[in-house]
Amino acid sequence: MEYSAKRIGKMAFYAKTPSGHDIHMDAKEASGGDGSAPSPMETVLAALMGCTSMDVVSILSKMKVSDYEYSISANYEYAKEHPKVFTSIELVYHFSGKNLPKDKIEKAVNLSQERYCSVSAMLKNSVDITMRIEYEGEEN
Structure with a gap:
């Protein structure tokens, strides 16, 4: 089974789960991200x-x-x-x-x-x- 994530911003990532659901993650601004999603x-x-x-x-x-x-x-x-x-x-x-x-x-x-x-x-x-x-x- 494969699972991947794609960079969509400075430190933001998007993943589609094997079951077809979307997950967004980002770092806080202090860590170089925009804080646009959970870490x-x-x-x-x-x-x-x-x-x-x-x-x-x-x-x-x-x-x-x-x-x-x-x-x-x-x-x-x-x-x-x-x-x-x-x-x-x-x-x-x-x-x-x-x-x-x-x-x-x-x-x-x-x-x-x-x-x-x-x-x-x-x-x-x-x-x-x-x-x-x-x-x-x-x-x-």
């Missing part, structure tokens, strides 16, 4: 959040959990010297709703991180990934 490291973090979120939603669906709101955020740190890799990532899973089944939610998050999320599996060999679940608006 490659921002897309890596977005991929991690997307991967684990899709797992969690799929697993909860199979557990017959519905009627909840969900979002994810990440707190992270970079190395100060090159290569400026992530040194730590904390994923924060946000759930809100009434009568949330915390045991099922925790199981879904753990299954994603321990078994299913391929992006997390790749990254955790080089960066400390932790996770936290926050519950809001509960009425139990």
Whole structure:
């Protein structure tokens, strides 16, 4: 399988994924780009959040959990010297709703991180990934 990217600006690149989707990336102005698109490291973090979120939603669906709101955020740190890799990532899973089944939610998050999320599996060999679940608006 081949995947390529083409330069379309000073530091801007365009890629078409093997599934036919467009991805644009650019460097910040301080790094010689125009800041017209996410940086490659921002897309890596977005991929991690997307991967684990899709797992969690799929697993909860199979557990017959519905009627909840969900979002994810990440707190992270970079190395100060090159290569400026992530040194730590904390994923924060946000759930809100009434009568949330915390045991099922925790199981879904753990299954994603321990078994299913391929992006997390790749990254955790080089960066400390932790996770936290926050519950809001509960009425139990």
